[in-house]
Amino acid sequence: xxxxxxxxxxxxxxxxxxxxxxxxxxxxxxxxxxxxxxxxxxxxxxxxxxxxxxxxxxxxxxxxxxxxxxxxxxxxxxxxxxxxxxxxxxxxxxxxxxxxxxxxxxxxxxxxxxxxxxxxxxxxxxxxxxxxxx
Amino acid sequence: xxxxxxxxxxxxxxxxxxxxxxxxxxxxxxxxxxxxxxxxxxxxxxxxxxxxxxxxxxxxxxxxxxxxxxxxxxxxxxxxxxxxxxxxxxxxxxxxxxxxxxxxxx
Numbered sequence: 094x095x096x097x098x099x100x101x102x103x104x105x106x107x108x109x110x111x112x113x114x115x116x117x118x119x120x121x122x123x124x125x126x127x128x129x130x131x132x133x134x135x136x137x138x139x140x141x142x143x144x145x146x147x148x149x150x151x152x153x154x155x156x157x158x159x160x161x162x163x164x165x166x167x168x169x170x171x172x173x174x175x176x177x178x179x180x181x182x183x184x185x186x187x188x189x190x191x192x193x194x195x196x197x198x199x200x201x202x203x204x205x206x207x208x209x210x211x212x213x214x215x216x217x218x219x220x221x222x223x224x225x226x227x
Numbered sequence: 228x229x230x231x232x233x234x235x236x237x238x239x240x241x242x243x244x245x246x247x248x249x250x251x252x253x254x255x256x257x258x259x260x261x262x263x264x265x266x267x268x269x270x271x272x273x274x275x276x277x278x279x280x281x282x283x284x285x286x287x288x289x290x291x292x293x294x295x296x297x298x299x300x301x302x303x304x305x306x307x308x309x310x311x312x313x314x315x316x317x318x319x320x321x322x323x324x325x326x327x328x329x330x331x332x333x
Contacts, residue, residue, distance in 0.1 A: 096324070098234075112280075115280055116277075116280045119277070119280040130279040131279050132279075134276075134278050134283060134287065134324070135276075135277045135278075135280075136275065136276050136283070137271070137272070137275040137276070138272070138275070195328070198298055199326055199329075201302070201305035201306065201309055201325040202324045204306075204320035206302055206305070220321065
């Protein structure tokens with residue numbers, strides 16, 4: 094967690110664009126929240142029922158740990174939509190995005206309850222990962 | 228019914244393992260919440276899943292409880308849920324994300 098799902102009309106986001114968008118999603122989330130990249134999942138779907146495309150060409154949905162403020166969420170949404178626009182060539186107005194807060198205590202990842210935002214160091218130490226800054 | 232979403236990487240879990248997991252998850256939901264699981268199995272196409280920007284081997288299993296769950300009970304349930312997954316798939320705990328949510332407010 095976070096988990097970002099990107100659903101698009103079939104063929105709109107090709108396999109060459111996906112790793113570039115995924116790299117951007119990871120970078121943007123980490124830059125905005127300070128979370129370590131190990132936590133960031135980015136999954137792409139073609140014409141799936143959810144997240145609903147609803148008349149657009151692509152829809153992003155981010156399940157993120159609760160505790161991020163409105164400005165952080167707005168920046169995540171703006172920059173991730175721009176990444177999809179840049180790498181897939183979809184007009185910005187055809188890219189929808191929403192986020193939902195998930196309490197950290199609801200999530201088990203790597204065999205441990207997820208840490209609250211900003212308290213990742215102990216979790217990372219247990220998993221042999223570097224510091225969040227790495 | 229207990230809503231259960233299983234997000235997996237396509238080709239990572241065999242059809243036999245998927246069938247077994249569906250049964251085990253349903254048993255888990257019945258035992259834990261007193262209701263069957265309504266399983267939504269979402270296979271991420273090949274070359275379409277990434278963790279930390281690299282190709283992903285992660286699965287995300289989420290269930291929505293039908294009543295609020297205490298922190299201690301939730302951790303116990305999450306450990307059992309992820310244990311079912313690793314036991315049946317052979318993946319490691321580092322490749323599993325488990326989520327048990329409280330009911331959505333009306």
